[in-house]
Amino acid sequence: MSEPTGTRHATDRGGDDPAAIAGALAGRLAEGAGDRDAERRLPYAEVAGIAADGLLGISVPTAHGGPGAGPATVAEVLRLIGTADLSIAQVLQPHFAFLNALRLRGGPAARQRLYSDVLKGTLVANAQAERGGAHSHDQQARLERAASGGWTLTGTKFYATGSLFAGWLAVTAKADVPGEAEPQTHIAFVPREAPGLHVEDDWNGMGQRTTGSGTVRLDRVEVADELVLPHYLTFRxxxxxxxxxxxxxxxxxxxxxxxxxxxxxxxxxxxxxxxxxxxxxxxxxxxxxxxxxxxxxxxxxxxxxxxxxxxxxxxxxxxxxxxxxxxxxxxxxxxxxxxxxxxxxxxxxxxxxxxxxxxxxxxxxxxxxxxxxxxxxxxxxxxxxxxxxxxxxxxxxxxxxxxxx
Missing domain, CATH: 1.20.140.10 (Butyryl-CoA Dehydrogenase, subunit A, domain 3)
Structure with a gap:
């Protein structure tokens, strides 16, 4: 997704808070929600409008130049948008969830790069669910060390919410870890246009028709070392x-x-x-x-x-x-x-x-x-x-x- 022009923090608008902006936005989104769903017209313009309104960056910590909005504010923004169009609200859920993962496990370089892009209006999408395993989060995607010191990422992900609109994908995959008996889950932040990464517009669910939840295929995609986070540590x-x-x-x-x-x-x-x-x-x-x-x-x-x-x-x-x-x-x-x-x-x-x-x-x-x-x-x-x-x-x-x- 290209950077929207005039992107500002949601708190920069004459005293309006993110919930006020989201409430006004919900009124506009409701007007075309039925037609977008019926025609499966993907909301590229609507997502760009959310970015231009500064809502994508509301949870970026103040130390990184963001408003640092907490859980209640982010939840209220999604609730308000959900009153108008659940699909668009759902596009935002992994964006904020994985920014939280970045806050918890990202190093300085990853935080600086991702937060900077998000404040400019870039959406982060997810790529985590898979088919064929024991359950949807039975990870078969793999991260392997590359000679360059970075990583290569290979696998196929389904139901990748928002992937068609995103500038970054947060991809979960297993990697070998010294001292661990089994490969452990990591998050790799990958630019949407990275060589070897392909997103297919193939979601055919009866609902959430416009979430842009395509299949993501990754064929030895190169990922910088600082953009791979040890997600497994989050649960320890x-x-x-x-x-x-x-x-x-x-x-x-x-x-x-x-x-x-x-x-x-x-x-x-x-x-x-x-x-x-x-x-x-x-x-x-x-x-x-x-x-x-x-x-x-x-x-x-x-x-x-x-x-x-x-x-x-x-x-x-x-x-x-x-x-x-x-x-x-x-x-x-x-x-x-x-x-x-x-x-x-x-x-x-x-x-x-x-x-x-x-x-x-x-x-x-x-x-x-x-x-x-x-x-x-x-x-x-x-x-x-x-x-x-x-x-x-x-x-x-x-x-x-x-x-x-």
Whole structure:
């Protein structure tokens, strides 16, 4: 993605904070979201606009010239954008998650190079999931030492969110480590245009149609030594890496739930007709419809509250990472993820229940909310979140350290 002109920090706009900028942006993104999805029109211009608004650099630490926005601010930005277009919000999730990995494990040279590009408006995408192994994170991609002192990277990645829009790809791969019995997971930051790196526009999911999640093929791609991070060390000590990444996923779900409920209310007020037995002259006065909206509003507000609490726990743990504080952060995020995912799927489905037959018209494309929610919530199963919460609640057992908590 080329550098947008006039890129500024989100905090440089006359006192506007990132959430205010994201809120205004969400209003513009909502206008074309249905058409982009229906036509699978990839949002190159929209992503460039986000970069030009300075939102890509909000989490860059102040020591590197950025605003240093914390978890709550970043989550709120993704939540707000998620109310309008889950696909675009999802493009941003790995960007911020891997910038956090860079903060935790990157050396001075890697931080300087990546942060500088991000502040200029460059997007970082992920390339981590694979097929053919025991599970999607069973890494077959390999990093091998090169004679030059750097590395060569070979492998194939799928569902590489945002890879079609990115200037950098964060690629996970295994590498031999002296003293370790097995190869260990590293992150290699690779320029999008690096020789031997190819991105295919082949995502065909029923939802999240415009995330630019292509297949990434890497054929002996050369990577500088300073751009390879020992990611495995992140999980050998208490950090907020997994909680932070999952917090952002939760924010996207919660945002979609609010967006779907807002759209349902608009449709009922402007288009739906009341049920014949209701005695109401307008659909918005049908008592059973009002009741259902009340139930859905409670569900969405509960998810929003859990998200806010989780963001606070992640910030607290990041300020003082201990086994206890990071476990509490992970459990709080897990609760938000369970509630947010359920709210997204439930409200997106209930949209048709409250809006009536007219809402099912293909030309309206209101089913994009449900397709997006159902697809995004497949990212990692909520049932395992509930398991970890139950073990923690009943037996005080802390959750494992990995990126899926």
């Amino acid at each position: 000590e208490p950090t907020t890496y997994g909680a932070y990444a999952q917090l952002l996923h939760s924010a996207i779900d919660v945002g979609l739930a609010r967006g779907a409920l807002t759209e349902a209310a608009r449709f009922v007020r402007t288009t739906s007709r009341p049920w014949s037995e209701s005695g109401a002259t307008e659909a918005s006065a049908d008592p059973l419809t009002v009741q259902r909206f009340g139930e859905l509003e409670v569900q969405v507000r509960a998810a929003e509250a859990l998200l806010s609490t989780a963001a606070g726990r992640v910030a607290d743990a990041d300020a003082g990472p201990t086994d206890a504080s990071t476990a509490e952060a992970s459990i709080s995020v897990a609760a938000a993820k369970v509630a947010g995912g359920a709210a997204a799927v439930d409200v997106a489905g209930a949209l048709f229940e409250v809006a009536g037959t007219r809402s099912a018209g293909e030309d309206l494309n209101l089913h994009r909310f449900w397709r997006d929610a159902r697809t995004h919530t497949l990212h990692d199963p909520a049932r395992w979140k509930v398991q970890h919460i139950g073990r923690y609640s009943l037996n005080g057992q802390r959750p494992p350290r990995h990126g899926q908590i």
